[in-house]
Amino acid sequence: MIFSIATKEWKLLLKEKGTFFWLLLMPVMFIVLFGTVLGQLGSTPQTLTYIDMDRSSASEALLASLEAKGGYKLEAKDAGTLDDELSRIREGKLSSLLVIPKGFDGALAEGGNSQASVVLYSDAASDTVAGLRTTLENVASDYREQRIDDALKSAGANEESRKQALQSPLRIEDKPQNSTESNTVTQVVPGYTVMFVFFVMISMIRRFVTDKTTGMTARLRTTRMSPLNYLLGMWLAYLGVALVQCTVLLAFGHYAYDVQLGDLSAIAALVFMLALCGTGIGLALSMVVRGENQGMAFVQLITMGGAVLGGLWFPLEYMPKAMQTVSHFIPQYWAQKAFQDIMVRGDHLSGILPSLAVLAAFAVACIAIALLRFRGFMKSALSG
Amino acid sequence: MSYAIEVEQLTKSYENKAALRGIGFKVEAGSCFGLLGPNGAGKSTTMKILSGLLEPDQGKARIFGNDLGTAANEVRKQVGYVPQSITLYEKLSAADNLVFFGEMYGVKGKELKRRIDEVLEQVGLADRAKDAVEKFSGGMKRRVNIAAALLHRPKLIIMDEPTVGIDPQSRNHIFEMIRSLQQSGVTVLYSTHYMEEVESMCDSLAIVDNGQVIAGGTLGEVMDRFGTQAVYLELQDGKAPPALAEYGKAEAKDGGWILETATPLDALADWAEVCKERSLKVKRLEMVRPSLEHVFLTLTGTTLRDN
Numbered sequence: 001m002i003f004s005i006a007t008k009e010w011k012l013l014l015k016e017k018g019t020f021f022w023l024l025l026m027p028v029m030f031i032v033l034f035g036t037v038l039g040q041l042g043s044t045p046q047t048l049t050y051i052d053m054d055r056s057s058a059s060e061a062l063l064a065s066l067e068a069k070g071g072y073k074l075e076a077k078d079a080g081t082l083d084d085e086l087s088r089i090r091e092g093k094l095s096s097l098l099v100i101p102k103g104f105d106g107a108l109a110e111g112g113n114s115q116a117s118v119v120l121y122s123d124a125a126s127d128t129v130a131g132l133r134t135t136l137e138n139v140a141s142d143y144r145e146q147r148i149d150d151a152l153k154s155a156g157a158n159e160e161s162r163k164q165a166l167q168s169p170l171r172i173e174d175k176p177q178n179s180t181e182s183n184t185v186t187q188v189v190p191g192y193t194v195m196f197v198f199f200v201m202i203s204m205i206r207r208f209v210t211d212k213t214t215g216m217t218a219r220l221r222t223t224r225m226s227p228l229n230y231l232l233g234m235w236l237a238y239l240g241v242a243l244v245q246c247t248v249l250l251a252f253g254h255y256a257y258d259v260q261l262g263d264l265s266a267i268a269a270l271v272f273m274l275a276l277c278g279t280g281i282g283l284a285l286s287m288v289v290r291g292e293n294q295g296m297a298f299v300q301l302i303t304m305g306g307a308v309l310g311g312l313w314f315p316l317e318y319m320p321k322a323m324q325t326v327s328h329f330i331p332q333y334w335a336q337k338a339f340q341d342i343m344v345r346g347d348h349l350s351g352i353l354p355s356l357a358v359l360a361a362f363a364v365a366c367i368a369i370a371l372l373r374f375r376g377f378m379k380s381a382l383s384g
Numbered sequence: 385m386s387y388a389i390e391v392e393q394l395t396k397s398y399e400n401k402a403a404l405r406g407i408g409f410k411v412e413a414g415s416c417f418g419l420l421g422p423n424g425a426g427k428s429t430t431m432k433i434l435s436g437l438l439e440p441d442q443g444k445a446r447i448f449g450n451d452l453g454t455a456a457n458e459v460r461k462q463v464g465y466v467p468q469s470i471t472l473y474e475k476l477s478a479a480d481n482l483v484f485f486g487e488m489y490g491v492k493g494k495e496l497k498r499r500i501d502e503v504l505e506q507v508g509l510a511d512r513a514k515d516a517v518e519k520f521s522g523g524m525k526r527r528v529n530i531a532a533a534l535l536h537r538p539k540l541i542i543m544d545e546p547t548v549g550i551d552p553q554s555r556n557h558i559f560e561m562i563r564s565l566q567q568s569g570v571t572v573l574y575s576t577h578y579m580e581e582v583e584s585m586c587d588s589l590a591i592v593d594n595g596q597v598i599a600g601g602t603l604g605e606v607m608d609r610f611g612t613q614a615v616y617l618e619l620q621d622g623k624a625p626p627a628l629a630e631y632g633k634a635e636a637k638d639g640g641w642i643l644e645t646a647t648p649l650d651a652l653a654d655w656a657e658v659c660k661e662r663s664l665k666v667k668r669l670e671m672v673r674p675s676l677e678h679v680f681l682t683l684t685g686t687t688l689r690d691n
Binding site: 005008012215222 | 435467471473480488489490
């Protein structure tokens, strides 16, 4: 009888176009959109607008160095357009302008205490200027090293001793601890999978409320169906939906964006527990809410709030410390963490047990609430 | 005599408002029983109790001898409930709806398939089995609504206003179906606001008001006890007929005049005599059978019952 109720529900869901949109099409669209946008961040060269008033080999060398070090696409402007370009910066239409003044080459060649200078005009509100400034400082550091090297050479130092003198006392050894190559899509695919699993609550609340208000729940009570069968049948239906949804979205991420899923048995256990948790909350909400509108408000709060606090849209490190603490009370955080543990850090089932336990605790708590409220739900359905 | 339904002194209150105040009646097995009453009289509450949806505060109800309080599951096997509202999944086909309800009633496999074919034939929708219910007319939906309650071959069908808002053809089909069910031994408990439906189909009835039965018995018994006989007279010139002092005052109705009396034959003869004496041209002069609607309104009053 439980399976009959679930089968009926699956038939209904297959007939409702909105189900596909909310549960499959929408998350796929989000993954494609954010995967594409975030995946290409950094690969598109930033434009460096400049005015070279010196037009010397030294200024050309400086620009070539900036292009090589920062990966900038150089865009030259005439000296006569300086005022116009500065106006554009003030209007927020241009983020920065590098001006190499006349005499740059001479000042650079003069040596001694003389300093050649460049001017960086910038929009204080722009986030891209900091990167350009760092690149400029790196290039300036190269010039300084070159001057030291020239001075040591003049003093008669040989190449070996000059090399030793210029060698930094600090060496950085880069050793990534993740066993799998990580990229932004590795954040996006599980993030939106977790987020949209919770959207199954919309369909659950809508069905329970509709069944109650149309008298369907009451009519079914005149059959041999027990109230508990009804609850379990509906839950089984949406548990299945959430499992299929997760499978489709992760498979899409894997085949479309080459997201490495890691240990599949661990992923399967996590997906099951996530589906249990999401549908458990949906079940509890369906029993608690007074109507569909109230239910939708709760769903928005849980899905959107949980997405932000659970680190589904961006890494949690970007958030204030207090918010990071709050996120530990959000199921989405534990689901996303477990996905990252498996997919990025190469963890297996044993490594994600704490996350699975938290998701299971959420599921059990919500199912307990649903069971406690179920009598009231049925009473309300039967007296209507 | 065996009874399909025995109701004794049922009471039920909703938030201190009494819906049933000791209602009681018996329905003979295999009969069609009409439950009449104005809005809020307690009909639906009674039907919900008999269907196992509600528990009474006090009193007893037995279905084929099984106490609803102690043998509810056994009762559910024997009862098919047709609610007032159409409770079907509109997106699903008629057949899919019936598969679901059949399984809820515990019918499975080939037997379910056979029963679906049979009930669709019964309700005249065998050729529309695969169509989504949302494409059906109101009458067709009502028929599927009834079909869903027949799948498990119930011995008692409880129908709560099953013909509300449907076309005459569908209504006639439902009547034929009910008669057919009755002929096969099924007991029907029928609630409606249409008096002519009760008059044409029900063997016995109960009129309910304020949570109590105010009149009950066979149709003939109720009419004999509460229906006043009358004589109808209509003159060709449309004028008022001569008064018959000993019978009281005639009242205008349907273009003529009606005179209620316990001795309609005498009144008819006297009126004919007077008309003859005064050379009045008579269009119609006849004894009138009292209608159930008249009895109903006499017993329950004409005040609107919107709640």
